[in-house]
Amino acid sequence: MPQVKILEEVCKGCGLCCDDVCPVNILILANRINSSGYHPAEVTDNTKCTGCGYCFKICPEPAIEVYK
Amino acid sequence: MKQLFGRPQGLTDVLQRYCPGCGHGIVHRIIGDLLVKLDIRERAVGIAPVGCSVFADEYFNCDMIQPPHGRGPAVSTGIKRARPDCFVFSYQGDGDLAAIGTAEIVHAAARNENITIIFINNAIFGMTGGQLAPTTLPGMRSTTSVQGRDIKTQGYPIKVCELLAGLDGPHYLVRTAVNAPKNIIATEKALKTAFVNQLENKGFSMVEILSMCPTNWGLTPIQSKKWIDDTMIKYYPLGEYRNRAKEER
Ligand SMILES: Cc1ncc(C[n+]2csc(CCOP(=O)(O)OP(=O)(O)O)c2C)c(N)n1
Ligand code: SF4
Ligand code: SF4
Ligand code: SF4
Ligand SMILES: [Mg+2]
DSSP, rough: OOOOOTTTTTTTOOOTTSSSSSTTTOEEOOOOOOOOOOOEEEEEEEGGGGOOHHHHOOSOOOOEEEEE | OOOOEEOOOOOOOOOOOOOTOTTTHHHHHHHHHHHTTHHHHHHEEEEEOOOOOHHHHHHSSEEEEETTTHHHHHOOOOOOHOTSSSSSEEEHHHHIIIIIIIHHHHHHHHOOOOOOEEEOSSSEEEETSSSTTOOOOOOBBBTBBBBBBOOOHHOOOOHHHHHHSSSSSSSSHHHHEEEEEHHHHHHHHHHHHHHHHHHHOOOOOOEEEOOOOOHHTOOOHHHHHHHHHIIIIISSSOOEEEEEEHOOO
């Protein structure tokens, strides 16, 4: 089962991965903030991840890892 | 578990100091991937520009040089001629490449120098605070065109792929974007072609990449992605402007 992982401390909360990029729409920005003051991306339901890597590809940091 | 996607070894662990949603980081990741996948990291020499990516020497995990503003193509030429065994890439913004560095890029292309240029077109001088660049669109606001670029006094934008395609020299000229997965995948392919061209001694390759600058565009990162689709690509059409490999076939 593919799994996506957000590196919260690397994330700048830009939201680029959180709109129509994810085909199963499981990425949102969290309400909490990281130590830089950004709202990090968060996974709502990892069981749906297809492992496509689109979120990783658009992440400028990159603060995303995808596993299988 | 096996990692499918993650930070490539071609990047250092240094956290990049770009604004949230800046396109520079996406292109850095692709270059970092290619340095490893093509097994050229050990013999790569990168040229960092003057601009927001002036610190690229800290971000790429290979040898780097940071010459004066706009001189990437000239410095690349020198390194590549002295050390043809090295893989040489010049990373440049639109202020760096199309304003102060116009002479260098035109002549390197005309000579078909065997170097690879990565040209980040964000239609603005990012680092210095959003002044008009040669690439700023007609009507687009910047800190030095507060009513929008007026073509009567500020002239027309320079379309660099189209300009260089007027020369016989260059081997490969292509324009892509990093605002959506489909365009990012096309950018990955174009950069790979541009890298391999140099390894095969084909000559001058440039990939022009339309890239988000949310801070100086006054837009959110999501709005910036859309602005590239709705406005920027219409003025700067994506695609190949020269590919000698296809002409030869
Ligand atoms: C010789 C010289 N002239 C001017 C500058 C000021 N300067 C610094 S960055 C820059 C332009 C940066 O714009 P661009 O190349 O588009 O890079 P971006 O920040 O948008 O990525 C300018 C004019 C300088 N550093 N050196
Ligand atoms: S890998 Fe694909 S499916 Fe999984 S979170 Fe990222 S974009 Fe969504
Ligand atoms: S694209 Fe990267 S930096 Fe931006 S919100 Fe998503 S994980 Fe964070
Ligand atoms: S000013 Fe623009 S180009 Fe520079 S780091 Fe910020 S978003 Fe990127
Ligand atoms: Mg710029």
